[in-house]
Amino acid sequence: MTDLEFLKKIYNDFKEQDHERNKRQWFVSYFLNLTTYDDEVDEYFYNYCIPVIKLLIGRACCRRCHYPFEGGQFNFKWNIKDEKYIQYLTVCNLILGSIEWGTSIRTAWWDEPIVPILDIDVRDLEYLRRGGYIKLTTELMVDLINWVEE
Numbered sequence: 212m213t214d215l216e217f218l219k220k221i222y223n224d225f226k227e228q229d230h231e232r233n234k235r236q237w238f239v240s241y242f243l244n245l246t247t248y249d250d251e252v253d254e255y256f257y258n259y260c261i262p263v264i265k266l267l268i269g270r271a272c273c274r275r276c277h278y279p280f281e282g283g284q285f286n287f288k289w290n291i292k293d294e295k296y297i298q299y300l301t302v303c304n305l306i307l308g309s310i311e312w313g314t315s316i317r318t319a320w321w322d323e324p325i326v327p328i329l330d331i332d333v334r335d336l337e338y339l340r341r342g343g344y345i346k347l348t349t350e351l352m353v354d355l356i357n358w359v360e361e
Contacts, residue, residue: 270320
């Protein structure tokens with residue numbers, strides 16, 4: 212079972228247990244540590260963060276050169292008057308555990324964090340084999356983003 216197939220299974224199992232929180236945006240936001248307990252705000256945060264995350268993933272792909280991904284058209288000026296600059300800095304600070312930036316936040320990239328899987332009643336061999344954690348590789352994040360945007 213691929214990582215994406217496994218996460219889709221977790222998502223479907225979770226939907227069966229909690230029909231209130233069944234949006235894919237919320238599901239992916241959980242792995243980024245964006246938690247509000249408000250579905251509309253969860254969706255807003257996802258949509259606010261994803262352009263910056265695509266940029267960060269694009270930079271990681273450029274560094275690793277093993278998975279093609281276009282970072283999208285998230286262009287901004289390094290100026291406090293540019294809303295996208297503030298958005299970039301805000302998102303980088305919201306997802307600190309998922310990025311690396313070397314000597315400057317201005318050149319941050321996706322760092323493939325290892326994150327806990329949803330704490331739900333899923334007790335199959337695959338869940339146990341993974342020890343409750345999953346590595347959000349660059350490839351997996353691209354697949355998750357594409358899955359949300361289907």
